[in-house]
Amino acid sequence: MLRYLCGVDIGATNITVSIADINGFRSRVLQLTNRIGDELTVPKQVISLITICCERGGVDLSDIERIGISSAGPFRRIDGMIELESPNICGGLSGVEGRLPNDWRRIPLERYLEDRLPPLKIANDAVSGAKAERMFGxxxxxxxxxxxxxxxxxxxxxxxxxxxxxxxxxxxxxxxxxxxxxxxxxxxxxxxxxxxxxxxxxxxxxxxxxxxxxxxxxxxxxxxxxxxxxxxxxxxxxxxxxxxxxxxxxxxxxxxxxxxxxxxxxxxxxxxxxxxxxxxxxxxxxxxxxxxAVLGRYLGDIAGLSLVMDEDWIEAWAEKEPWVQGVETVIIE
Amino acid sequence: MLRYLCGVDIGATNITVSIADINGFRSRVLQLTNRIGDELTVPKQVISLITICCERGGVDLSDIERIGISSAGPFRRIDGMIELESPNICGGLSGVEGRLPNDWRRIPLERYLEDRLPPLKIANDAVSGAKAERMFGxxxxxxxxxxxxxxxxxxxxxxxxxxxxxxxxxxxxxxxxxxxxxxxxxxxxxxxxxxxxxxxxxxxxxxxxxxxxxxxxxxxxxxxxxxxxxxxxxxxxxxxxxxxxxxxxxxxxxxxxxxxxxxxxxxxxxxxxxxxxxxxxxxxxxxxxxxxAVLGRYLGDIAGLSLVMDEDWIEAWAEKEPWVQGVETVIIE
Missing domain, CATH: 3.30.420.40 (ATPase, nucleotide binding domain)
Structure with missing residues (x-):
């Protein structure tokens, strides 16, 4: 049976989710980051996109082993859980009134997701980007x-x-x-x-x-x-x-x-x-x-995936370079 | 038999050398950094001060197990050996003509010393300072x-x-x-x-x-x-x-x-x-x-020593805090 991993890239502009197996990408979806609503808007959007991406890839959520989340920062660890405190997403932190359409000061990202999803790891997007470019790029x-x-x-x-x-x-x-x-x-x-x-x-x-x-x-x-x-x-x-x-x-x-x-x-x-x-x-x-950098438009996906990949998977991907062929990206309105 | 370590602190203003055993400092000497002469002036001064410090402490150079050298930087590694390229010591790097009384561009510190002294380790003075303050401070x-x-x-x-x-x-x-x-x-x-x-x-x-x-x-x-x-x-x-x-x-x-x-x-x-x-x-x-920081005037000595201390020695010093009592410092003209 194939094992599946999920990579999530949370940016101030877009959120991208991809499902992959050891041979390459299976499905990929992208949506503008929703910055309107309450502080759970972004975590809920992540879950919704993972669900859609699973459907597109013909994969059951319960068959995903691990999820790697690469996110814009900065973070704060509260009781060991990562909260997102990004001034480009949280309007309450931007220091400029009305710059963003919300007044969030923090997003309890890890706490909300860890109860509702397979095991996950979160890292800053450029940190996981460094990991991905060192692994494959x-x-x-x-x-x-x-x-x-x-x-x-x-x-x-x-x-x-x-x-x-x-x-x-x-x-x-x-x-x-x-x-x-x-x-x-x-x-x-x-x-x-x-x-x-x-x-x-x-x-x-x-x-x-x-x-x-x-x-x-x-x-x-x-x-x-x-x-x-x-x-x-x-x-x-x-x-x-x-x-x-x-x-x-x-x-x-x-x-x-x-x-x-x-x-x-x-x-x-x-x-x-x-x-x-x-x-x-x-x-x-x-x-x-x-x-x-060389991983181009798939860097965010690979960055997320790199957080949860095993050695055998890394070797397989280094050889196959699935980001060269890529995968159809479905844009969610 | 007591084991001996030597700590060296190379600054732009002073060079300090101390000899220590597991109970505390035995001897300590200090001299203004000599910035006149050829590129080997500083390494030669270090050897001369170690020799004097050994004499003062009644220790044979051959009985010193290891030497830890904490030095102003920056460094460059040439074939794995640390060279000193500090604009505060090397006049040829300062970017301001006549600021220092020499035209050195590099000091082959590790290469010169390693042939002439017991086994040694060199680190930037603030890096080893961080090590010392985390160990004891x-x-x-x-x-x-x-x-x-x-x-x-x-x-x-x-x-x-x-x-x-x-x-x-x-x-x-x-x-x-x-x-x-x-x-x-x-x-x-x-x-x-x-x-x-x-x-x-x-x-x-x-x-x-x-x-x-x-x-x-x-x-x-x-x-x-x-x-x-x-x-x-x-x-x-x-x-x-x-x-x-x-x-x-x-x-x-x-x-x-x-x-x-x-x-x-x-x-x-x-x-x-x-x-x-x-x-x-x-x-x-x-x-x-x-x-x-709390180690005060002995920080440079302990910084050097921290590079070459064993676990048993670290425990003993953490308990005895020999820097509190200190040691007579002989100023070499």
């Missing part, structure tokens, strides 16, 4: 590495001395909230001068104004619009300085960069951030590599 | 902690998930060189806006000008001198923001602060940095404790 065999997702927000996950670091609440290394400036643009968390507030996709769009998205700004950049050029160069400069600070603290060998902002614009961004890193204190930065 | 039993030395420079060492982090060259977490400002005062490494360049003892003295030391500035602070007050408040604010960034990346439980600048002025500095930490993104900073 750009970081194979590297003992000191950092995965950075450069997307709507900015998240980081890291191995140091071969150990996937977690910290007291599972938030290490929460690179989006390091200080780079005294003052500067406001971050989603309400503070000014954070890496995420200066360089994230949201920050890039907002800098241009007029309801622009990061995608709009990069389109204008490619047309030579001087304001877009300045905004992108500033964002890349702060991002590179952020990497230099993260490297100072983690003494890493390799940065793997993923996330939509980077993936769609690596041709522009990679040379800019490499230049910034090369210009920083050379005793620390010499020889540090910066490369694109 | 303010961090007993804590799995996520950061030791920060606030002295001529600023150094950091950390346990994450119960593991003393090291990184590819043994530099993690090199907190003195994280960016806090775009621009600002120049750090010893030549870059601007680093924590060490903004808040170290050297930075505090230099901000006041006229060849002042940090000690001078704190004396003026206590007399109510408005410029000294502003300089100290700025340094403390940046230091607190630095701790918040380090906490964002390491998700720690406890900061233990030592070093001469802090130890002599904890009454002024501790409230200021606590206030800064409390004002930062609360989901990450809530519940993080900031306390003074």
């Amino acid at each position: 750009a970081g194979k065999g590297v003992n000191n590495l950092v995965y950075v997702t450069w997307s709507t927000g900015i998240g980081t996950g890291a191995y140091v001395d071969g150990h996937l670091i977690s910290g007291k609440n599972g938030n290490a290394p929460h690179g989006g909230h390091i200080h780079l400036l005294d003052g500067g643009a406001r971050c989603g968390c309400g503070e000014r001068g954070h890496l995420e507030g200066l360089s994230s996709g949201m920050a890039i769009g907002r800098s241009y104004g007029g309801g622009s998205t990061a995608e709009d700004v990069f389109r204008m950049y490619r047309r030579g619009d001087p304001e877009a050029v300045e905004i992108v160069h500033d964002a890349a400069r702060h991002f590179g300085r952020g990497l230099a600070s993260i490297n100072a603290l983690l003494d890493t060998e390799l940065f793997m960069i993923g996330g939509s902002v980077f993936q769609n614009n690596a041709d522009i961004l990679l040379p800019l951030i490499k230049k910034e890193m090369e210009g920083s204190f050379s005793v620390l930065s010499d020889g540090v590599e910066i490369v694109p | 303010a961090g007993k039993g804590v799995n996520n902690l950061v030791y920060v030395t606030w002295s001529t420079g600023i150094g950091t060492g950390a346990y994450v998930d119960g593991h003393l982090i090291s990184g590819k060259n043994g530099n993690a977490p090199h907190g003195g060189h994280i960016h806090l400002l775009d621009g600002g005062a120049r750090c010893g490494c030549g870059e601007r806006g680093h924590l060490e360049g903004l808040s170290s003892g050297m930075a505090i003295g230099r901000s006041y000008g006229g060849g002042s030391t940090a000690e001078d500035v704190f004396r003026m602070y206590r007399r109510g001198d408005p410029e000294a007050v502003e300089i100290v408040h700025d340094a403390a604010r940046h230091f607190g923001r630095g701790l918040a960034s380090i906490n964002a990346l390491l998700d720690t439980e406890l900061f233990m602060i030592g070093g001469s600048v802090f130890q002599n002025n904890a009454d002024i500095l501790l409230p200021l940095i606590k206030k800064e930490m409390e004002g930062s993104f609360s989901v990450l900073s809530d519940g993080v404790e900031i306390v003074p």
